[in-house]
Amino acid sequence: MNLKQLEYFVAIAEEGQVTAAARRLHISQPPLSYELAQLERELDTQLVRRGPRGVTLTEAGRLLYERARRILAMATATAREVSSVGKGLTGTLCLAVAPSAAALAPGARLAELAGRAGQVSIELREGTVPEVIELVGSGIAEVGVVRTPFATQGLRVRYAPAEPLVAVMPPALERGAELEVGLAELSDVPIVCDRRCAAQLGRDVFCLTEDERTTCSCAASGLGVGLVPRSLLAVCDTGPCYIKTVTEKDLASRAAVIWKADRALSPLAERAVALLGELS
Template sequence: MDIRQLRYFITIAEEGQITSAAKRLNMAQPPLSQQLKLLEEELGVKLVERGSRSIQLTDAGKELKKRADHILELTDTAVKELKDFNNGLKGTLSIGTVSSSGATFLPERIQKFNENFPQINFEIWEGNTYRILEILNSGIIEIGVVRTPFNMGTFDYIYMPLEPMIAVSVDMQEFSSKDYIELADLANKPLIIYRRFENLIIETFEKSGFKPNIICKTDDARSTLLWAESGIGIALVPKAAIKLVGSTTLKYKPINEKVLQTQIAAIWVKNRYLSTAAKHFLKTFKGGTSENKD
């Protein structure tokens, strides 16, 4: 089994037909069918169920497709690294980002970077923090843009300045006379939280003497705000996240609690090769930072 066979197999799986897969690969159908047969013989499993008009992946085929996608991603990454012996003025930079930074903070940095390096393209991967850490460790991306807290043990990082958590609701009338909301103000209030900050929020509230009334947890800051917009409770999110929704009904106030603060961080795996493009991008990140470690 080699990379070429895996590319053939992925194309067959995506097209669902040998004929259309061969056309996409600019090759004849019989040699492609033969390659699929050889791959099945080598692995000792049936990868597809052949029908009169289309093929369907077997369970083994589905597993190989998933693995092959990952292998080719890593292969493409390796090729990019090996070709990157110039000054980093061309190429593709793969970055992973969580939603609360990807839609608010990252575009500004990419625009600034693009002005200086217009021939560098981007591949942006989105997901929650755990997903970004996973694909960063596996080598699919070079840089992750995440929010604290996270386990920093295997990473180097650059921090952006701290920002407060905010309370967001369609009705902030009872807090109108205050510049900040105290934790005590949120006692017994129905809270909607981004699961990423669940432990931090619970621990902070309990240290203040009460248990938070969490009625909803989400995996995305945007979803947290949309639930608040429905009027069922108060969302607790990083301040920058308010830009994720273009709502005219949502109001917010910062929470007066130093522990409930977060930072955007650019992270990369310690002692791993970084392309010149990635190094240039990290320099863009450093402007206005509160703490660097590289």
């Protein structure tokens, strides 16, 4: 099993047809079918089921597809990192960012690197906090930006100052004082928030989201009171909603820049960490 075979298999899995995969790979169909057959023989298992309308993955095929995507991404990251060693501030930076930190990275913080366009490029990946940590831990991304709480084992971390949770309140659901609101005052309104926030609240949540920007969108449409970190307001349209600070200080969170503890950063990644700073 080699990288070429894995690349071919991923194309077949994603296209659902050998013919379409061959077009995507810019090769003819026979060698692609041959490599698939070779891969199945080597692994001694059926990876796809062939039908009149294309192919579907077997259980073994689905497992290989997930692993192959990760292996190919790691191979690309490794080649990129090795190529950049000794070249200084050149190459591609793979930066992984959680939606809860979208207002803090990358944005203007990395604008300096835009002046080196042609020598430097950025590959931006987005995912939940666990997904970003996995991308950094596996070496696919050199640098990640996440938000507390998260497990720090195996990571080096640079924290931003704590920032409060804010309530994005449709006019019909306004509660609390002019600038602040307590959770007790929100007990009779539907709450919209992401899973991380919901786990901290200790109460039923009307609508769970994966992305705090979606939380703001739901609040702006009147679906409920959205709870998000204050910095997210910079990249969200909250429409006619009132914005009030949630008074419970134990719900405050901190954004953080992370990188793998046992990995030497490339010069480009080191510069990116310096530019991101404390995300304040």
